[in-house]
Amino acid sequence: MSGDLVNLLADLKEEEVLALLKKKLAAGEDPYKILDETSAGMAIVGKRFAAGEYFLPELVYSGEVLKQVNAILKPKLSQGNKETKKIGKVVIGTVAGDIHDIGLNIVEFMLDVNGFEVTNLGVDVPIEKFVEAVRKTKTPVLGLSGFLTPAFDAMKETVEALEKAGLRKNLKIMIGGGQMDDEVRKYAKADAYGKDAMAAVSLSKQWYGVK
Template sequence: MAHELVEAMANMKEQEALRIVDDLLAKGEDPNMILGFASEAMQVVGERYQDGTYFLPELIMSGEMMKKVGEVVRPRLAAQQTSAAKLGTVVLGTVRGDIHDIGKDIVGFMLEVNGFEVVDLGIDQPEENFVQAVKERHPQVLALSGFLSVAFDSMKSTIEQVEAAGLREGLKVIIGGGQMDDTVRRYTRADAYGDDAMAAVAFAKQTAGA
């Protein structure tokens, strides 16, 4: 059934996807696992967008579908949480020169439902906005998003400015959003890169010692 959820969401079959989510919850499946499969479907959508199979309307539709899945799953996740205390704080945003927000929004949602306070700066954010947010909010993690390859330079300069401001110690940086790999991670001087939203959650939990 998990494979069916990925397939339904990747093929833009919203009602079928929501029915499968309801069935999985009724069977007692882990809501985090369900969100993981939904995130996997979003990765498929992103790949189809990159190869020209899907276009902007499908990206928007998939983002809305992910939000609806999250709304269904969120109460079950809240019931599982044994403490209201947040695991930590994550500053999140799409870097200068990039206006894509669907991947960022999914990561932000997944972090929130897993117990993190998320400071979402939005899209096309200049380096100084990230520096200011880190200075004011003292996050454990800085998450930089960018779908386009031009975002790599913005990620690099953002991290450099955070370092120049003396804010890098004790702060972990993860990048994601497009075709990320370890070469890009080394170029930007980030601590990690994420292929999907669950990778970002796992990194944040590891950083927070959760």
């Protein structure tokens, strides 16, 4: 077996990726470090796609490989971390026009194992559906995920719609996903940007006032 996880994933070497992953876990490597490596590998896939070296089939395939990786990683990430008493609700979803959900599902999983009651609205969520979910669940925390540039506007419009509906005052909104950063956070008028699933957990805990 040659290469590291980042490059094997970037090169879409499915079998070698899975074999190395299992080896790393068996050797007791930190699953969070492995999670970071998979993100780095996917970032290279994205760059190759943008550069015209990879095409849509490779993008789809990378998503499939990553799903398998995550299925193996998940039980390790939750070990010793199963909260029984729930802290509170968090509603999450990928904004309208965007169908990326691998990051979103990791966020859901990490929030869940860290004691939150998560409502995952899925992908390409229409603005009204976010508004309806916030109204119905009375959640104080909303997470918007997005991986595409057009998601900037979808996020902004979602926040505006929540404002118009009178639901913004008692609501903390975090954003995250591939192309998001603090500039987008400002543009969308959200409360925070989180770079990964653990940031989603930290922000939610902070807003619920728990350590």
